[in-house]
Amino acid sequence: MLLKKNIPLHYIIKDIKAELCYVLIIGFAVYYITSVFRNVIPEMPLVIPAFLGTAISVILSFKLNQSYDRWWEARxxxxxxxxxxxxxxxxxxxxxxxxxxxxxKKIAYRHIGWCNCLNWVLRGKDNEALLIAYLTEGEISNIKHHTNKHLAILQLNTMHLSSLREEDKINVYAYVQINNTIMSFSNSMGMLERIKSTVFPVTYRYFLHLTIYLFVITLSISLRDIESYFEIPLLLVISAAFFLLEKTASHMENPFNDLPTDTAMNAICNTIEINLKQLIHDEHIPGPIQSDTFYIM
Amino acid sequence: MLLKKNIPLHYIIKDIKAELCYVLIIGFAVYYITSVFRNVIPEMPLVIPAFLGTAISVILSFKLNQSYDRWWEARxxxxxxxxxxxxxxxxxxxxxxxxxxxxxKKIAYRHIGWCNCLNWVLRGKDNEALLIAYLTEGEISNIKHHTNKHLAILQLNTMHLSSLREEDKINVYAYVQINNTIMSFSNSMGMLERIKSTVFPVTYRYFLHLTIYLFVITLSISLRDIESYFEIPLLLVISAAFFLLEKTASHMENPFNDLPTDTAMNAICNTIEINLKQLIHDEHIPGPIQSDTFYIM
Amino acid sequence: MLLKKNIPLHYIIKDIKAELCYVLIIGFAVYYITSVFRNVIPEMPLVIPAFLGTAISVILSFKLNQSYDRWWEARxxxxxxxxxxxxxxxxxxxxxxxxxxxxxKKIAYRHIGWCNCLNWVLRGKDNEALLIAYLTEGEISNIKHHTNKHLAILQLNTMHLSSLREEDKINVYAYVQINNTIMSFSNSMGMLERIKSTVFPVTYRYFLHLTIYLFVITLSISLRDIESYFEIPLLLVISAAFFLLEKTASHMENPFNDLPTDTAMNAICNTIEINLKQLIHDEHIPGPIQSDTFYIM
Amino acid sequence: MLLKKNIPLHYIIKDIKAELCYVLIIGFAVYYITSVFRNVIPEMPLVIPAFLGTAISVILSFKLNQSYDRWWEARxxxxxxxxxxxxxxxxxxxxxxxxxxxxxKKIAYRHIGWCNCLNWVLRGKDNEALLIAYLTEGEISNIKHHTNKHLAILQLNTMHLSSLREEDKINVYAYVQINNTIMSFSNSMGMLERIKSTVFPVTYRYFLHLTIYLFVITLSISLRDIESYFEIPLLLVISAAFFLLEKTASHMENPFNDLPTDTAMNAICNTIEINLKQLIHDEHIPGPIQSDTFYIM
Amino acid sequence: MLLKKNIPLHYIIKDIKAELCYVLIIGFAVYYITSVFRNVIPEMPLVIPAFLGTAISVILSFKLNQSYDRWWEARxxxxxxxxxxxxxxxxxxxxxxxxxxxxxKKIAYRHIGWCNCLNWVLRGKDNEALLIAYLTEGEISNIKHHTNKHLAILQLNTMHLSSLREEDKINVYAYVQINNTIMSFSNSMGMLERIKSTVFPVTYRYFLHLTIYLFVITLSISLRDIESYFEIPLLLVISAAFFLLEKTASHMENPFNDLPTDTAMNAICNTIEINLKQLIHDEHIPGPIQSDTFYIM
Known part of the structure; x- marks a missing residue:
């Protein structure tokens, strides 16, 4: 998650370097062609790029909203x-x-392990060894051959509660109630996997890029009477705004990419660990995660 | 579901071939007519097509949002x-x-069969023979005369649980809780059938096409002073962008059409099969579905 | 519900005949006035109608979305x-x-009767006589003096279940669970009545019509230098697009109007009847409703 | 709630009289100033007001949607x-x-009293005396010193049910279920109070008015070459459309203002009374509320 | 929460003082440069700033909607x-x-303490001393070393109820039901913390500011032929409208900032205190909070 600190310029620019180069090339190429073949290339009314700008803004607004919704749903x-x-x-x-x-205490530790495991799996950094802080070695070897490790941890906790029920340490009615809470962990887990595994329709992105380049080309033809030292920067800045918006939206579509725009899952898992350990009066409470950069993971 | 691989151009173009031909014909026809009857055809201010473009973008934005919502709801x-x-x-x-x-184990297998059957029915590829991997032959012949085969499989599982209840293998309270989960399968099933069977209001599509053609005609009249080798490609590219967006939205409206833009139901059923079989410690775990093309079904 | 078959042109046009006549009259009137009083009527910059077009599109987009939401909620x-x-x-x-x-069986039949009754009441075709296929004569005469007949049928089923409970044919816990399902019928029923009885704010419609006519007038003044055989059809087609969109949205706002754009309640009730009768192994299963026209009721 | 009858013009106009006067004054003032100080006041390109119109439409569309959501949520x-x-x-x-x-019967009457009391409180017409049709005098004097009278009535019903539970007239499990229904009354009650007490961010309204006046001023400067008998009515009609939309949205934001655009709470309470009394086979069923005007309260 | 009273101008202006200064500087700088280097700086077609205005309105509309959603969700x-x-x-x-x-009574007091503590923590004014009105000193010292004080208070109430259960003062079934209500407090608490701790994607804000300044620069170049005493105020007013909208949206994004646009948490906690105390027939009922300014906290 980006923080309200100053975001370094290079972070913002680096994502759209390629696109800006293309725009630069288009700008110079059109400038050159319109200078040389002045009589062949007809005039382009400014209403054409302006109108393409409207089309761009429609798709962009659609994409901004839907990608924000995905990001916000993940959060x-x-x-x-x-x-x-x-x-x-x-x-x-x-x-x-x-x-x-x-x-x-055992269930709580296992549950913290589940949260962290879910975090690591979503970020593609799955590593059973890290679970040693929360699970016994027997349990870790137990879940090793599972494709879906966090589901296996959830099953461990379900089985633990089931055995408590058999020892009659919990009333059947209350047991079903706790089962509801476990089902909602199963739900949350599945919802995050859904966001992770569902690709936002890629064709929209292609059309968006296509339309932006078309916009740049028609705009540069329209502005051919303007001096190049003035026109090229203008083209760059305007197209940069579009590409940046598109790029930011693309980052937010998948908030588990190990990028600064991710949902701050490390911080959330840390909060859960602190809260749960304080609730069970545990002694080893970790400190809150601090960020010394412009984002928090 | 389209993947983030390169989508072949022919896949994108093939859907709008007919529309592009019409645009080509309109472009040449208008060019010819305006050349011949120059004095009869008055000038068209560019504000007319620009304004139609706004109208198009309003309906298009509405359609993009609603069709995405259907697709996302299905997912x-x-x-x-x-x-x-x-x-x-x-x-x-x-x-x-x-x-x-x-x-x-029996219930789990039957449930996997239910998922697959739902998948096949939604895609119009219903085939009881395929269910043999999950149901007994008696069960398959039992559900044969049902109009709604997945509903019949769900009834089989309900009856199985009901008999377990009669044998007192399950507490009544827990039984009602499990019944809740079965009801939510019934709900999900019905929601998918709703998305499948509800046609998106077709009139909007007609108006959209009507307005795009009107836009092409007025734009080509407006641009009559521009050389045809420049104007016709411009018309084609701009109208292509509109038609492609409309087409993509139409595909997403019904995500069970056996098309590359479908919800990846095969992959989802495969995930369910792997997860459930690992949970019940089954030995025959299928591998995950791989895709060697630009989409996954 | 409109199907994906060809919609006859007269169905689309007939709703906006009056509006198109007004536009025709305005078109000729403005053409006449601007010809005769050329010096008195000043020029109208095209930016005025273009700008009104934006205002129209804002309200239209608002109306399209909200009416679609009502239609989709009903579905x-x-x-x-x-x-x-x-x-x-x-x-x-x-x-x-x-x-x-x-x-x-009795409860299921009564429930199918409830669905059909709800359908008929929403379409204003209430007729107890038709209920004879699902209820006994005693029950029909019982609900006759009820203002809200479907509520009365629901009460009959509730009372039937209550008597089963008294005979101890159902466990209290399961009984409460079934009661939940009945409550959700009560909810659905009330939600449909809400959509039926809540008029979409009519003032928005007036402003929309007002602005469209204002748009037509200003546009026709702006285009006065264009030949009338060209200008009048243009006015007609553009305003037709607006009026058609507005009319379609109005139809969808109230999906229980006995119109082709209605929610396909007959087909849905038919599906429920088939499903329920197959679930209880009834012998008299009706066939599915077919449509030989461009819509299904 | 406004009905689909003809809305009298004076109802629509009376809300924006003040605004139209200001526009009239601005129109004449600008006309006068631009005539007298022709050389001092520079030309205003039409793109400025057109562009302001876009800004207006963005905020207006935002406001239309959010106020409709509030109104629809209330309903x-x-x-x-x-x-x-x-x-x-x-x-x-x-x-x-x-x-x-x-x-x-007692609980049902008290509940009808609760609905009506909620209606009156929301409209600021609170009057315990009217409750005499539904509550005993003892109960009315009981709730008199409560700040939140409908909450007090709800407590009366809760306590009544609690005493029935103590007399063992109701099973504990069913009792909890009924308690759920009462909790949902408490929820609905609180949601309506929330809509009533939360002011829509007023700053948006100020910016909207500011921008509309700015639009009127720049537009009237741009059109200074057009004759005043033509320009002033144009200004009036266009700005009227904006102000009317804004005003309607403002009315819908708070649907409990004792205005014609209110949620039809009287009619709803009447429906509840008829339904409940018919369900308990009461003899004194009131007739449905009729409206002989263009709205229903 | 801002009230419907007159908002003082200085409140509105003070947030955008810095931005308006920059606009002023840009305005004069461009005016000066275009006067001096008239031949070097080419003409800027007005369609460029107009088009940038569209881009601004897209992002702004996105931001208005999402920030309103956050504010409304908090409420x-x-x-x-x-x-x-x-x-x-x-x-x-x-x-x-x-x-x-x-x-x-004890539980109710502790609960009122929980509400107030949540309010104070969200506003960053956490102070255990203030809790003395609702909790015993022992309880306060108990929660002192908790990072999350309101969670600790919730745990106190849960434990109190648990002890009542052990003394058999409450049926197990009803106990689970009450537990549900406590879980929903835990949910609400977490949802508010989520809104508080999740920063709205900051990059959108940067792009918005960037685009507004770009708009101001291009607009001022386009208008260079207009007299400066006319152009500069115009620039100021138009850019002020944009900046004010952006600023208001930013305020609403985080409604727990101890600002006038905050959710009126003091008033809400006061309402809860009055309601609960009247329900338990307490004698010390506080008066409702009054506001003598243009907002209520």
Whole structure:
């Protein structure tokens, strides 16, 4: 997540370097061609690029909204994981019979492991070794051959609760209620996987790029009477605005790309760890994650 | 679902071949008429096509948004089928009394069959024979005369659970909870059928095409003073952008058309199969579906 | 619901005949006045109608979206009636004790009657006589003096289930669960009545018409130098596009008007009847509704 | 709620009288100044007002959508009160043990009182005396010193049900279920209060008015060469369209203002009263509210 | 929350002082440069700034909508806290056995403390000392070392209810129901924290500012033939409208900034306190918060 600090210019520019080069080439090429073949190339009324600009803005506005919705949905789902995690512990503490503190602690640790595992899998940095802080070695080797490791951790917790039920440490009615909370973890997990695995319709992007280049070409023909030292920078700045918007929207479409625009999953997992450990009166509370750059992961 | 690979040009063009031909004909016809009857055909101010462009963009933006919403809703419903399927197995494992592994396996297989059957029915490729991997022959012959085969499979699972309840292998309270999950399968199934069977209001499409052609005609009259070797390609490219957007939106409106823009239902059913089989520790886990083309079905 | 068949032109035109006549009159009147009083009527810059076109498109886009939302909501609610109806039967079959087949059949028939009654009431074609296929004569005479007949049928089913509960044919916990499903029928019913009875703010429609006529007048003054055989058709076609969009949106705002753009409630009720009867293994299964025209009711 | 009858012109105009006067004054002032100081006041390119028109349409479209959402949400919440009220009676009838007809009647009357009280409070016409048709005098004096009278009535019904529970006239499980319905009344009530008490961000309105006046001024300068008998009416009509849209949106933002655009709460409360009384077979059924004007309250 | 009173001009202006200065400087600089280097600086067609205005309006409209959604979501969540708080007390009163008035009072006070603590934490004015009106000193010292103080208060209430359950003062079924209400407090709390901690994508803001300045520069070049005493104010007013809209949207994005545009959390907490205390027949009812300025906190 980008913070409200100053974003370095090179971060913004580096994504659209290629596009700006193309615009530069188009600008000079059109300038050259219109100078040389002045009689052949007819005049281009300014209404053509202006009208293309409208078409661009329609698709862009569509894309801005839908990509923001994906980004915001991802954040909401992680937010509901935070809420459900706290509720989960409060429920365990109120529904389990006295003397189950150890079970609660084990389940809570496993649950923190689940959050982190989900984070790593979404970012493509899956690594069972890191889970050692939250799961026993037996459990880790247990989930190793699972394709979907976080689902396997969730199954571990479900089975643990099921055994508590068999020992009659929890009332059947309350048990079903806790099961509801676990089902909502399963839901949240699946929703994040859906956002991750569903590609935003790529054709819209192609049409957008196509239309922007068409816009640049027609605009540069229209402006051929303007001096090149004035026209080329103008073309660059205007097309840069379009490309930057398109690029930003593309980044937000998939908020689990290990990029600065990602959902701040590390920070969220850290918050969950602090909250849960304080709720179970654990002693090893980690400090909050600090960011010394313009984003937080 | 289209992937982020290079989409072949012929895939993009082939949908709008007819429309581009009409535009070509209009372009030449107007060029010819305006050359011959120069004094009869009055000048067309450029503001008329520009203004029609605005009208087009309004309807187009409406259509882009609504068709994306349908596509995204379809994906969401399939996503919730994935989530509920996993939850379903976890619930069975925690609510059924010990020693019900065989029942769980049968129900899980039947459920995978339900997912696949729903996929095939939506794509109009219904074929009971394929269900043999998941259902017994008796069950298949049982559902044969049902109009709605996936509903019949769901009834089979409901009845199976009902018999488990009668054998008292499951607590009534937990039974009602599992029933909730089955109801949500029934809901998801109905939502997909709704998207499939509800035609997007066709009149909007007619108006859109009408307005695009009107735009092409007025624009070509306005540009009559520009050389034809310059004007016709311009007409083609601009109208192509509009038609492509309209076509893409039309494809997304109905994401179960056996087209590359479909919801990737095969891949989703495959994921469900892998997940469920790993949860019940089945031995025959299929590999994940790979795509060697620019889309995944 | 309009189908993807060819929509006859007269269906599209007949709704806007009056408006097109007005436009024709305005066109000729302005043409006449500007010819005769050439010196008195000043020139109208084209930017005025162009600008009014933008204002029109803003309100139109607002209206398109909101009316589509109403239409889609209506379809969604009917979709959830389909889903809940199937779930309802599955619940009855799994929760009622063995040997309740006759009760289930009676309740299912009454429920199909409820769906049809709701359909007829929404379309203003209420007729108790038609209910004879689903209810007993005693029940029909019972609901006769009710203002809200479908609510009365729902009460009949509620009371039937209540008596089953008293005979202890259903567990209290499962009974409450089924009650939930009945409550969701009550909800869906009320939501459809809401869409039916809430008039879309009419003032927006007046402003839209006002602005379209203002647009036509200013545009025709602006174009006074263009020959009338060219200008009048142009005015007609452009204003027709606006009026058609407005009219289509108006039709979709209220999808229970007994018009071709209606939600296909007959087809939906037919689907429910087929599904429910197959679920209870009834013998008299009706065939699916076919349409031999460009719409389905 | 405005009906589909003819809305009198004076109703539409009276809201924007002040604004139209200002526009008239601006029109004449600019006309006078540009005539006298012709050399001092430079020409204004028409693109400036056209461009301001775009800015206006952006904010206006934003405001139209959000205010419609508020209005529609208010209608939805009242719709869900209707649905829940019917469900409430059906639940009481199926969950309370036989012979509780009198209790049901009392609760139903109190509930109708709650609906009406909510209606009156939202419209700022709170008057306990009117409640005498639905509550006993003791109850009315009981709720007198409550700030939030409808909440107090809800508490009365909750306590009544609680006493029925203590007399064991209702199963604990069904009791909790009914409690859910009461909680949803509490929710609906709070949602309406939220819409009532949350002021739509007023700054947007100021900017909108500011921009419309700026538009009028620049437009009148641009059109200074047009005759005043032509320009002033044009200014008036165009700005009237903007102001009317803004005013209508403002009315819909707060649908509990005792204005014709209000949610038709009287009619809704009347429907609830008829439905509930028919469900409990009451004898004194009121007739439906008729409207002999262009709106219904 | 801004009220419908007159907003002082200095409040509106003070946020955009810096931006207006830059515009002033740009205006004079361009005026000077274009006067001196008349032959070097080419003409700028007005279509360029007009077109940039369209781009601005697209991003602005996107930002207006999304920031309003955040603001409205914040208000909705606080609204549901109000509703759930009332429901909470009604549930306690109907589910707890007779003679628990003292427990209810303690829980209610603690809950009011929770609301206020949440308010203070969101505004960054966290101060345990203020909680003394609602919690005992022991409880305050108990929550002191918690990072998330409102979560700790929620845990206190959960534990209190859990002990009531152990004393069998509440049925297990009703207990789970009340637990649901507590879970929804946990949800609301987390949703507010999400809105608070998620920064709206800052890049959009940069592009918006960039495009507005580009617009100002190109517009001032285009208008260079207009007298400066006319052009500069025009530039100022138009750019002020854009900057004000952007600033207002930015304020609404984060409604917990201790600014006048904030959600009126003090007033909401006050309402909750009055409602809850009247429901438990407390004697010390605070008066409603009055505002003597143009906003309410």
């Amino acid at each position: 909401k789902v992680w937010g509901s994981i935070v809420n459900d995690s706290r509720s989960f512990i409060l429920q365990l503490q109120s529904f389990l019979s006295k003397g189950s503190e150890d079970d609660i | 969401k419903v399939w996503g919730s089928i994935v989530n509920d399927s996993r939850s379903f197995i976890l619930q069975l494992q925690s609510f059924l009394s010990k020693g019900s592994e065989d029942d769980i | 969604k609610v009917w979709g959830s009636i389909v889903n809940d109806s199937r779930s309802f039967i599955l619940q009855l079959q799994s929760f009622l004790s063995k040997g309740s087949e006759d009760d289930i | 939805k919440v009242w719709g869900s009160i209707v649905n829940d009220s019917r469900s409430f009676i059906l639940q009481l009838q199926s969950f309370l043990s036989k012979g509780s007809e009198d209790d049901i | 909705k969540v606080w609204g549901s806290i109000v509703n759930d708080s009332r429901s909470f007390i009604l549930q306690l009163q109907s589910f707890l056995s007779k003679g628990s008035e003292d427990d209810i």
